Amino acid sequence: MTTTQNTARVGLFFLLGVALVWVAYATLSDGKALKSRGYNLVAGFDNLKELKQGDDVRMAGVKIGSVQETRLAGRRAEAVLRIDPTVKISSDALAMIGSAGLLGTNYIAIDLGSAGVPALAPGAEIRTTASADLNTIMTQLGELGGKLEGALGSMSEVLKGKDGQPGIFQRLDALLANNSAKVDATMTSLQQVTDKLNRGEGTLGKLINDPKLHDELLAAASDLKAATADARTIMTSAQGIVERVKSGQGSLGTLIYDEQAGKDLKAIAANLKDVSDKLAKGEGTLGKLINDDSLFREAQGTLRKADRALDGMGDSGPITAVGVVAGALF
Amino acid sequence: MKQLIAILEGIGGTLRLLVRAVAFAPTLPRQLPRFMEQCYQIGYTTLPIVSILSFFIGGVLALQAGYSMESFGAKEFIGSLVGLSMARELGPMMVAILLAGRVGSAIAAELASMKVYQEVDALVTMNIPPERILVLPRLAAVIVMMPVLTIIANLVGWFGGAIVAHSVDFIALEPEKYFETLRRFTKFEDVANGLIKAEVFGFVVVLICCSIGLNTRGGPREIGAAVTKAVVVSLILILVLDYFLTQSLL
Secondary structure (H helix, E strand, C coil): CCHHHHHHHHHHHHHHHHHHHHHHHHHHCCCCCCCCCCEEEEEEECCCCCCCCCCEEEECCEEEEEEEEEEEECCEEEEEEEECCCCCCECCCEEEEEECCCCCCEEEEECCCCCCCCECCCCCEEEECCCCCHHHHHHHHHHHHHHHHHHHHHHHHHHHCCCCCCCHHHHHHHHHHHCHHHHHHHHHHHHHHHHHHHHCCHHHHHHHHCHHHHHHHHHHHHHHHHHHHHHHHHHHHHHHHHHHHHCCCHHHHHHHHCHHHHHHHHHHHHHHHHHHHHHHHCCHHHHHHHHCCHHHHHHHHHHHHHHHHHHHHHHHCHHHHHHHHHHHHC | CHHHHHHHHHHHHHHHHHHHHHHCHHHHHHHHHHHHHHHHHHCHHHHHHHHHHHHHHHHHHHHHHHHHHHCCCCHHHHHHHHHHHHHHHHHHHHHHHHHHHHHHHHHHHHHHHHHHCCHHHHHHHCCCCHHHHHHHHHHHHHHHHHHHHHHHHHHHHHHHHHHHHHHCCCCCCCHHHHHHHHHHHCCHHHHHHHHHHHHHHHHHHHHHHHHHHHCCCCCCHHHHHHHHHHHHHHHHHHHHHHHHHHHHHC
């Protein structure tokens, strides 16, 4: 093997090494330094979390660039984003730090923004919003756990009692223990009642157990139904009568709705009042008959005379009786 | 105490060797054939064993990760585990260990025998500094070859993991998914970290082996002792340096 051949091999080997280093660089760095086309945007956050140089910038899930630099700027952290020159980002688009997995691979997620809004110029600052990270969620979960523990503690105090006060179960237990005799008595009575009911004793028992009663009830119900039908018929008839009265037919209708009849009735009433007034005052034959007792006395005297005459007639015989009557009357 | 002095002497001698070798760096273009020869030895001939080892390391990683992760439904992350492990740690480390065992031992043996058989002294007598023609080409060659070996080790290991993850029944992970998670979690920075580590490891291994070889004293028996020492010290230094390098590169 000549020296020239060895030298050639070494040269080839070295070139291979250089090529491999270049391949590794281009593959692992995405050829960042080789094609640094694109423009920069600045995104300011309170906390960049796990975001680091080289992480993806994605718009609606599509990779459009990478994080070129992370730095502190005053009271906030800034990420410089290298964006593909073909991608235009609306000036109202929002950037946030997304998490690609639980192991802490983060990326910048940019939303699409509104259509028709002017695009961000190179070097401009993009609007950002904070996203909840796992630590915050864990802290909140911890607080929630504390509250839950408190609530459960209060509940357990209610159940078990606190500071010597008996809990709800102890109270229930005491209540049952104190009233066990009453509860027993109630239960026994209840048992007796249900037994009676089962045996068909008493009204309720019969109602439940006796089929006859059921039939009678059914019959009563049908009677009631018939009665209701009759009542309905009566009501219909009454309605017809009322309608006839309303239309002024018949005596009652005439009486109520005929004005002439009303006037006549009033006149009759007035006449009657006049007659009764006269009677009360003793005017006329009937008035005198009612109010003047002299006529009564005269009649009484006449009857007495007649009585005596009849007595005398009894003594003198029938012929004289006629003469006596005639003498007494004339 | 004597050992401590020996260790300090070793460190000092190695550093002096390094300084002298670097001082002759401008002469490297004139030693191109020697440099190429070392590149061939260090890089090209080491490639097969590096490839085989990396393939199976990647496969075993995928297998173990699949076995552990399958139970909690995270087997799609095998790609990221194999990718990161190979790029950041196992690729450079295994290449450096292989280098220590295969190339380092050869360097130590060669230089120790040259020293023992007074070839080095002859060079010095001829006013040819041994650092210039023996050490500098090797250091330059390892600097050039280590990244190449390491990147090949990484890629072969990744593919080995993918093949194992796909073909083992209880994992049965689609290669697309494997490489998708590998790409998502492995960045070029991780690979670059590994290349830097490999560079340091290779450089240190070659430097230590050269130093130990050139400082061999005594007869032929010392050659074997020098080789053993060179490999052991290299391995220890690789692991110690690995820790500190990893920490400083994180």
